[in-house]
Amino acid sequence: MGDSHPSSPSPADGNTAVGSAKTAARPQLRNGSSSTSTMNGPLYMQTSGSNVVLVRKLKRKEEGTWRQLARWFVENQIGLSFNLIALIFLANAFIPKARTVTHKFYNLCYYNPETGRYAVGFDDAYFITFCIIAFTGLRAWTMEYILAPIAKLQGITKRKELTRFSEQAWLMVYYFAFWPLGVYIYCHSPHYMNLRGLWTSWPDREVDVLMKGYILGQWAFWLQQILVIHIEERRKDHTQMLIHHFITCSLLYACYGYHHTRVGNLILIIMDVVDLFLPLAKCLKYAGYTNLCDYVFGLFMVSWLAARHVIYVMVCWSIYAHTPEIMPTGCFKGSNNNLVGPVEPPPGLSYLFEPFYDPNGHVCYNETVKWAFLTPLILLQFITIFWFTMVIRVAIKVLRGDGAEDSRSDDEACGDEEEEEYIYEEAEPLEEEVGVEALDLKNWERRHGVRIQSSSTGVSLPGHSDRKELLGRIGCEKQVE
Structure with missing residues (x-):
């Protein structure tokens, strides 16, 4: 020219x-x-x-204000998380008047020295916030400085595949930490292998330190996942994932406020066992271990079917059939040391929300409460059925010799690198x-x-x-x- x-x-x-x-x-x-x-x-x-x-x-592609802000947050999340945590500890160390607030961020609240257990309350939001900040920084740091280098050692060079490998490996790290903890809590509980035992001694308005830390940690993780799917590149199943995360967070909030941490713990370990195998299979796929990926994918399918469509349905049936037989109908009020009830529920429906803002207020069980729990659980089952149909398609591809490749969310964005x-x-x-x-x-x-x-x-x-x-x-x- x-x-x-x-x-x-x-x-x-x-x-x-x-x-x-x-x-x-x-x-x-x-x-x-x-x-x-x-x-x-x-x-x-x-x-x-x-x-x-x-x-x-x-x-350079034009980006909106939200996309620019999200990209900035992704690029600086390690520093932001570290600085926020450092600020909390420095304020606690050098500002005595702030200690009444700052110590709540890294300590569980509502300890009862008479029983050695913990009640629930609004101040638990401090600990949840601290966990969200810690998960954000730890996730980004682990992905960048540990998991991405491991991916490169396995010959993964494309930017998107490096990101996907790191994301899935982080989920694997998380579930391999929290799933054994949840199983330990369940195996040492009085309701081990006894669905009817999930509903005895209700309402127990206090939990031990391990159960409280486990529930709040899981709750913080799923709240942080809502943040993650909005700041990172959108996937094909974004809407289903968002609904799933909102239902999970709502159920965790409800089981914690209504003192159903037993069933909350059981449902979490039922759902989490599947996620031990899926991230592992995806990481093997990215690393090029196709045959091993297919075997792990087979284990994933078996665990999914058994956990999410058999045991999970049994728990839902227990809520429907066992709770009216075992749990007292009516409302209770007061702390564990001064519990009054059962009494008739107050007029209207405002009492349904009372456990979320008043730890010593009315907590009730009746048909309305039962279906308030069952409805989102059934909706969650429909979402998992929809996902399982996609998993079956992958299984058919494996039987044809095409290899396991998840069509739910990992190829969701664009598949190949954008030109x-x-x-x-x-x-x-x-x-x-x-x-x-x-x-x-x-x-x-x-x-x-x-x-x-x-x-x-x-x-x-x-x-x-x-x-x-x-x-x-x-x-x-x-x-x-």
Whole structure:
């Protein structure tokens, strides 16, 4: 596209051309001046009849305010989390008046020294907030400094696959920590392998330290997951995942406020056992262990069917059939040491929300409460059935020999890397014009491996007689990003 000049220009000519480029009008680019990620086309271009040099640059997609804010948060979440946690501890150490608040962030509240157990209340929000901040920073740090390097060692180089591997590996780390803890709590409970035992001794308005930390930690994790799916790249099943996360958080809130932590613990370990295998299978797929991925995917399918469509349905049936037989109908009021009831529920439906803002207020059981729990649990079952149909499609692909590849959420965005688009922009010359005496020719010679031969008429570059090439090397090179 550029004009060629047969004579070798002198540095003085180059200075004149650079000065001309500064005052030249910005050219209008014709259609087809961009190139795809194959990067076809020259790095520099020159419009016809002009000395203006154009440089190829990556075209940046326009982003809205929310997307820019989300990208900024993703890029700085480690520092933000660390600074917030440091601020809490520093305020607690050096501001005595703040300790009445700051200690609630990293200590469980409502301890009863007489029983050695914990009640529930609004101040638990401090600990949940602390866990959300900690999960955010720990997740980002682990993905960037531990999991991504492991992925690279396995030969994963594409940016999206590195991100997906790190995300799935983080979930695997989380579930391998919390699922054994949940199983330990369940196996050491009086209702172990006894669905009817889930409903005895209600309402017990206090829990032990392990159960309280476990429930609040899980609750914080799922709240943090709602944040994650909004700040990171949207997947195909975004709506289903959002509904799932909201239902999970609501059920955790309800079982904690209504003192049903026993059934909450059981449902969590039922759901979490599946997530031990799915992230592992995905990581194996990204690392190229296709056969091992297929075997793990088989274990995932078996665990999903048994846990989420057999045992889970049994728990739902227990809520429907056993709770009317075992739990007293009516309302209770007061602390564990001074519990009054059962009494008739207050008029209206406001009593249903009382456990969420008054730990010693009315907590009730009746048909309305039963169906308030059962309805979201049944909706959650429909979502898992929808997902399981997709899992079956993957299983059919495995039986055909195509390999396991989850169609629910991991190929959700675009599948392959998005093609990068390149455009040509005017390369602004250096602001400061320099004379021939200011050119560091020796340094340029060392950087480019080209020997410059001086003559009485100027500088000649063997094999580089094009005027625009000299402009690119001397005047525009420092402008390339």
